Amino acid sequence: MTGVTLNNAIKRYGDVQVIHGVDLQVEDGEFCVFVGPSGCGKSTLLRMIAGLEETSDGQIHIGSRDVTKMDPSERGVAMVFQTYALYPHMTVEENMGFGLKMNGVPKAEIQQKVKGASDILKLDEYLERKPKALSGGQRQRVAIGRAIVRGPEVFLFDEPLSNLDAELRVEMRVEIARLHKDIGATMVYVTHDQVEAMTLADKIVVLRAGRIEQVGAPLELYRNPDNKFVAGFIGSPAMNFLDGVVSDGGVDVPALGRSVALDADLPAVGTKITLGVRPEHIEVHINKGDLNADLSEALGGVSYLHLVARTGERIIAEERGDERAVAGDTVDISFEPRRAMVFAHDSGLRIR
Structure with a gap:
């Protein structure tokens, strides 16, 4: 297996540039996930690696090979799409081996590779079924x-779980994680679901408007x-x-009606900032303060309390334990x- 390197990768559609000079190193055997809102360029970037989208400028390397101008079939990648794209008239075994058959691979070798992939994915009992079953x-x-039977250098996944229901998504997410652990391949995975990304x-790689905002391990970004x-x-x-002013x-x-102390090097007194705090780091105090509980989402072991401040700003707080606020309560919060975290009001950059 091998890694993927993007050097100043750019994509234009006519006069419109959608990928803006992306530099990225995906290490050998790494599971790299592209996340971001719709239209951020994550699928376009994946398709550029696959060769399904032409790279307007810059270079893409897979291992030591410059694949920027290569056809998709020459790049040593296999792609799994959101839609399954299976041939309905073929059995599972035939679908899995079809690409090798078209490339003239001997039948015995195809059967061996299909059997190996089937063992990994626990598909043995389904090999004679057709997709409709x-x-x-x-x-x-x-x-x-x-994709596995092709023996690619890099696996590319384009939102492969989007068409599945919630239970199946969790199941398949676990299976993909196990697959990566078992075969140790380099994988690049696109999703809009940050839970998939974190797990x-x-x-x-967090993308916005065709640019990388930040790259890091899941907990590092969190x-x-x-x-x-x-x-x-x-x-x-x-x-x-929440909006704030340095004092x-x-x-x-x-929104809280008071000043809060923070562990950060704050700018000059009077400077507008944005205060950030995660729901799980908030403690709720029932029947105190003047935050109005608008809605409580009770999920069993945890509830998410939606609060409205006097300024109109909204706050979500996570609650656990037996005593929890309900809609209509008046509460205060602390953390x-x-x-x-403190962010510059205009640029949004972190103030540390």
Whole structure:
């Protein structure tokens, strides 16, 4: 197996540039996940690696080879799409081996490779079935098996779980993680679901408007985001952001009606900032303060309390334990200063 390197990769459609000079190193055997909102360029970037989109400028290397101008078939990659793209008239075994058959690989070798992939994905009992007799998760496993039998240097996944229901998505997410552990291949995976990114990735690449905002391990991005965009995108529910003004004693936060002390090197007194705090770092005090509980989402072991401040700003707080606020309660909140983050009001850059 081998890694992937992008050097100043650019993509233009006519006069419109959608990927802006991306530099990235995906190490050999690494599971790298591209995340970002719709239209950020994550699928376009993946398709550029695959060769399905022409690279307008810059270089793409797979291992030591410059594949920028190579056809997809020459790049040594296999791609798994959101749609399964299985041949309905072929059995599972035939679907998995079809690419090798078209390349003239001997029948015995095809059977051996299909059997190996089937063992990994636990598809042995389905080999004689046709796609219509399979569930969505089973069809996606067949699509992944088809990629495995090709023996690619790099696996590329383009939102492969988007068409599955919630239960199957969790199941397939675990299977893909296990697959990576078993075969140790380099994998690049696109998703809009940051939960998938956090649970699967060795490295996450957060994209916005065709540019990389930050690259890092999942917990590194969660604990130490460089800017407000990354802080808000990584974590579920999203980080709360409140307007504040630097004061002598810390930061005045109108939504809370008081000043809070923070563990950060703050700018000059009077400077507007944005205060960020995650729902799981908030403690709720029932029947105190003047934050109105608008809604409580009770999920069993945890509840998410939606609060409305006097300023109209909204706050989500995570609650556990037996005593929890309900809609209509008036509450106050607190958090440890070390848990809060400070961002520049205009640029959104982190103030540390």
